[in-house]
Amino acid sequence: MYLEVFQELNEEKRLRIINAGYKVFGANRYAKASVSEIAKEAGIAKSMVFHYFGTKKDFYFFLMDHCYTLFIDAFAHLKVMEITDFFERIETYSQAEMSILRMYPNLFKYIMRFYYERDPEVFEGVMDVITKSLSLGMSMTLDGVDRSKFKSDVDLEQLAKMIRWMGEGISNQFMEFDEKALDVIEREMSSAMNVLKSSLYKEAYL
Template structure:
């Protein structure tokens, strides 16, 4: 990757990143031409290749940017500082909604990338996914006090199940072609309250 990309104004970087997310989120890796990404970004194809040597490099850059940006926003919103698990989740939800507002095609891109089977990028995406997921899980659980949960709960497994459920919800929204941020926030709040009713001490009062 050409470091000159990072010398561009932030707005221009964001336009190129958004264009990449848009095109890759609508097609498979193989069927996403660099020319279409360049058009969406408002630059020439040759200039896009000046910043990224090939399509694989751009694709993996977009994937890593998503992962790193998510961790940065979760940190900024104080998610990793919370001892209350659900306070951390609620802050995390707000952080991710803010990312989606800035990069509306990112969620669709990450879901398609996760299930992408093209041998050129599949292994690299999966390796990166496990690295970033383990990092997020470790940081999320670092300050969690086990006393807040019902006795005997496997907190690590609980975190993974909630993550999978959230990803499944996003996948359903993307497949319907209806990524409504306000509705997503309402639905995630319902999910959080639902989970509280089963795993949080004293949560039986939620439904009364």
């Protein structure tokens, strides 16, 4: 019922409320994140946050569900899973992520804060999401890729983890995800992928 009311809002207002949630939850631990601050950031009354989402906890997990939907829809639109070249898939994957971050500039910090959240009120749900997302991320990175292009001693599962850590490390250099920061992240990730490809692919595929 709550979400039905929220979905009836115009797109601009929904986007404003969602971005406010990502910003406040991304800047604070769950217990310290203020619904009043979210409401102020979104330009709505505090009571409307509860009217749209029910509870602070419900809104917190709604934002992660929304995040999931954004990425899954983007990957489906770009047919990421049909790309069999590993590095081409990573590049397309990254382009989708950058496009989403341009629309939701506070999303990355929310995700990182979410993954390290240990508040008892949300801990179990957070752990469930982490387990699901890591499994899905590994699947979307590796399922169906052409492993024959790699040198024989390459551990693709470890490579996928390393690329994820690399992306997080590059992104964590920035306080704000404005256009300039996103351009730098794209360039650095592209450069890193070129180095990895040159090192890990068989010469015939370079």
